[in-house]
Amino acid sequence: MIKDKIVNKLGWDIKDKYFIIILLCSSILIGVLFSTSPIILIIIILVLALGISFLNPDISLFLFIASIPIEFFLKDNFSLVIKLTGAIAFLSKLLQLIIFKRRIKWDIPLILMIAYVFWAFVSFFWSQDRTRAFTFFTSYALLTGLYFLIINQEYSDKTIKLISYALSLGGICLAISGIYQIVNNTYFLNIRRVVGATNDQNYYFMLSISLFPFFYYVINKVKKNYIKFIISLFIILLLYTDLYTKSRAGLITLFLFGLIYMLFQKHKKRILLLLFAIALFVLVFAPIDYWDRFASMKDLSSDDMNRVTLIWPQAIKAFFQRPINGYGIGNGEIYLREITSVPLYLASSYVLSAHNVYLGITLDLGIIGLFLYLGFIILPTRNLFLTIINKNRYKIPRIEYYFSILVISVIISYLFYIFQGGGMETRKILWLFMGICTIMSYRNKSAIKIV
Secondary structure (H helix, E strand, O other): HHHHHHHHHOOOOOHHHHHHHHHHHHHHHHHHHHHHHHHHHHHHHHHHHHOOOOOOOOOHHHHHHHOOOOOHHHHHHHHHHHHHHHHHHHHHHHHHHHHHOOOOOOOOOHHHHHHHHHHHHHHHOOOOOHHHHHHHHHHHHHHHHHHHHHOOOOOHHHHHHHHHHHHHHHHHHHHHHHHHHHHHOOOOHHOOOOOOOOOOOOHHHHHHOOHHHHHHHHHOOOOOOOHHHHHHHHHHHHHHHHHHOOOOHHHHHHHHHHHHHHOOOOOOOHHHHHHHHHHHHHHHHHHOOOHHHHHHHHHOHOOOOOOOOHHHHHHHHHHHOOOOOOEEEEEOOOHHHOOOOOOOOOOOOOOOOEEEEEEHHHHHHHHHHHHHHHHHHHHHHHHHHHHHHOOOOOOHHHHHHHHHHHHHHHHHHHHOOOOOOOOOOHHHHHHHHHHHHHHHHHHHHHHHOOO
């Protein structure tokens, strides 16, 4: 009876109890080797016990995706667990495909991403700091594995549901963490504690916006009204915590996201009313000094706007010195720090962000790297966009149609956001969105020519 429920709910048939025992024992051994913390040990055991089995790699994929919204407010030790979860999800999926002799799915974006990772590896030869280069290289390799995982899932409602439920769960954890820190009077330009090593309040806001399509999908899929109410409540709480990041870029991107979404709608008045309600919410609940940050943008010579007046010109100058191959993966920021003098709160003593992802990539890997990176983003987005505009000819379910519009709106907003924000190259959420674009396009592949 219990076994049948497990099979029905998870699709995971526990065929051999000895296999599970061996798996648990090996998990404990690996956990002891990697950590002395009981909490991390337990997490590693659970991740390995559930994820390494090729019988259902969807479990480890669910855990990996759910960790995306919460990874940056966990302590650094947990990053090992998250990377380990992603590696297990990738390996278990690959093992499943090989053992059951299933066709491995490839597409042009995946090839471009593999080429990008290979070019990053080649850049080791001219990198100043190869340890830093290796860290960035492994991050990109993991992201490529994430995209591979997504496009090799079933192109079905089941996959979208798995991703949406995982990210909604992660989003709820994110909101709880934010509220906890506000209640405990932790200043959110000390959300630096929430974002961990990245110190990126802007990304907290941007990530919250990125979760909206998945909240929408879950709300429209669940039948129980109290669950819809709880999710809606957490969306409001998440928006409330966003205001305490005092992120100008985040707030601008939020309204840009709404305007882009409105362009795809026939009933634009509803979206305008929603945007008006959000604006009213912001005016009522935003901290008073939030608006001081917007006022400071008037003075381009201020320290706060040094990214425009000082950092960008220096980054462009540095790029033209090595336009083809750059300074090596993760090393562009080191060179930029050496040639640019800025206040310490805008940079560490070792690296300086270009505050623009496109500039950052060209500094690292030159024009070749930027071409591969943009190709990977543009092609899946183009495929999904063509699917949306062909929706009248091909029967696309209503929920999936609006979900796709929300996804496109987030991606366009994201492309704007990374124009004036640094350190976003290795964020997993963008790779996840590219995978979703591919799934939604192939589900309606008769509508377009997939590239």
